Amino acid sequence: MAIQAIIFDAYGTLFDVYSIGRLADKLFPGKGDALTALWRAKQIEYTHLRTMCSTYKPFWEVTQDALVFSCKKLGLDLTLDAQQALMAQYAKLPSFPECEQVLRKLREQGIPLAILSNGNSQMLDAVVKASGIQPLLSHVLSVDSVQKYKTAPEAYQLGTDVFGTGARNILFVSGNCWDICGASWFGYKTFWVNRAGAPLEELGVTPHGEGTELNDLLAFVEREQA
């Protein structure tokens, strides 16, 4: 079955979060890596807890909560200036160098493209507009509209709803292996952009395709469409 649409995760998939770590290390010398790792882990943990308990709060706020906790835990003095600077970085993340060209080539093949992200619309709009990829996207979908974070099925269903086709006809692309597992469980065809060469999560799921950057996706799509 040909791929009828491709849905991308945003942060770490299309948009490079590396600059956040760099800024964190500038603000807290020698602690940037530890802060970035804990901040990211807490951010995702909080989305899980809030989804399981139906206590949704937008991703921007959850991200801020996770930053505050992480600094307390690591004994870092988070000034309001530092907090604002770190959060502001989220709104101006660059896309990965190959991103625009890969999306353009997929569009030239007539495949509609979308983003489906945990980020709330305001966060997503800022970063999508700044990156210049907006004209290539049919939809920018935020879980905010269902008030449940990935990996809840309600979040993934946003994609099948807008494209009006079954999940097995849609390719879901993410840099996060847990997101790939959730999307696979939902029924999507999946492609893992494994930039860091991480081991596969032990969740009994194997993505349909895997690569180290978005260009690898082009070859995968070509094979699938053949």
Add this chain to the structure above:
Amino acid sequence: MAIQAIIFDAYGTLFDVYSIGRLADKLFPGKGDALTALWRAKQIEYTHLRTMCSTYKPFWEVTQDALVFSCKKLGLDLTLDAQQALMAQYAKLPSFPECEQVLRKLREQGIPLAILSNGNSQMLDAVVKASGIQPLLSHVLSVDSVQKYKTAPEAYQLGTDVFGTGARNILFVSGNCWDICGASWFGYKTFWVNRAGAPLEELGVTPHGEGTELNDLLAFVEREQA
């Protein structure tokens, strides 16, 4: 309103998981802390993902999966012997030194006690029997019966179901702050055993009581019952 029952989390609350870290460091010198921290984080992450996606698997298996992933991620060669030794440690965790006496004093006040844990019954039974606290417990509840891990409301509801009273009449005690948040959202009165002096999770929840070990719970209960 008086406390009509007390429900305890198991691992890290009544049972001391410290020996797992010690064994991990013996098996992987200098890497025990990193392995234990990642293993624990992955174990909980996998329970979240499997709960959100309705792909439940018993805690024993999830714990094993998390161990396998963590060793791969850290580049540690996990032999079958090492895996079995680490997992076996889970079945023979000692209770904290003050545990039995505190539970006994609570029972002497006529308060029924229970455990409500992510652990599947086989895991829990082994550790409860070995610790000698079994005669003090009215119920040992496993989320296995609802196939959803904490912090899903269905998991916490096991406690209100067996005691046949509202959550606000029951005190929920845990060493994990995320568990305290989930239990508080469900409606329980909560007491956080914060042994490590960790900061409160930034989830908008404050436990009704907090202490550094189980003896602090006695004073809290006394105040509440007065």
